[in-house]
Amino acid sequence: MPAIAELDRLIAAAHGWAREPMAIATVIATWGSAPRPRGSHMLVHADGRFEGSVSGGCVEGEVLAAAAETIADGQARRLQFGVTENMAWEVGLPCGGEIEILVQPVAAGGFPPRLFEAIGDARAAGRVLGVVTDLATGSSAIAREAEEGAFLNRYAPPRRLLIVGAVQIAQSLAQIAAQIDAHPIVIDPRGRFLTEDRFPGVERDERWPDEAIEAHAPNAATAVVTLSHDPKIDDPALIAALSSPAGYVAALGSTRSHAKRLERLRAAGLGEEALARLDAPAGLSIGAQGPAEIALSIAAGMVKAFRG
Helix, strand or coil: CCCCCHHHHHHHHHHHCCCCCEEEEEEEEEEECCCCCCCCEEEEECCCCEEECCCCCCCHHHHHHHHHHHHHHCCCEEEEEEECHHHHHHCCCCCCEEEEEEEEECCCCCCCCHHHHHHHHHHHCCCCEEEEEECCCCEEEECCCCCCCEEEEEECCCEEEEEECCCHHHHHHHHHHHHCCEEEEEECCCCCCCCCCCCCCCEEECCCHHHHHHHHCCCCCEEEEECCCCHHHHHHHHHHHHCCCCCEEEECCCHHHHHHHHHHHHHCCCCHHHHCCEECCCCCCCCCCHHHHHHHHHHHHHHHHHHC
C-alpha cells in the first residue's frame, strides 16, 4: 500500500477518536537546531495514545503530561524547551536548540474538531489552507487575513511524484518518494515495463504520459520527472507538465541530450519561461552513480524545489 503522509495519519486519528477528549500540541517557534519544524503537530488522546511528533522524542513525555492537564481543564498551554546537546545527538541533530509548543484542547475555543475535516478537504482538493491561532487565547480558526500576534500554520496539499518511464531508476525513486511523504505514481504506456512485480504496491498508470499527467492535474505540491530516454514518451509528458503549475519538473539525460530536448520543446511551442522551469539533467549534482544514487539525487532536487 502507498505510504500515508504524516499529516494524513494525524487527521485519520482525529476522525477515529472523534467525540473523545483530545489535545493537540503544535510547534509554534524554533531556535537553533530544532528537532521538528514550525507547524509540526502531536495529537494526544485522553488515554495517552498519540499520533505525530513535536520533538522527535526529546520532550514528548513532558508534552504528554501537559496535554493531560489541558484535556482535564480545557486550558491552552505554552511550553518552551531547550534541546540540549545530548538530547540533540539522540535524535540525530548536530547541535542543540529551543522549541516553543502550544498545547490546545480539541474543542470549541481551542482547536475545533471541524478544522481536521477542513484541512483534509483542502488537501484532497489540492489547495493550501491556512489556520490562524490567537496565542493569547489559544483559539484557532481558518485564516481569513493576516493577524498580528497570531500563529499562522499553512497546510499544503499532499506531495505527489509522477514518474514517467518505468525504468530501473524509477523503482528506487518510487521507494524513496514514499519514505518522504511524496506519493509516487509511475506512468508508462509500455505494459511489460509497468508490472506489479517491478513496482509492488506502487500506483501505476498505463496511459500515454500527456493524458495521464493531465488527468492527475499537477499542482504546486506535485513533481514530474521523466526517465524513459524515449522522446515519444518523455516529450509529451514534459509539455503537459510545463503547461501546469507543477512544483518541480525534471528530465533525465546528458547535457547534450538536453540541448536537443530543448530544441524539440521549443518547436512544440513552449516558451523560454516554461523551459526555464525544467531541471535537467535532473536532480542535485552529487556525483551519483547507479540507479539508486541517481534516484537519490532526483529526490533531493525535488525536496529542494518544494522547500524553496
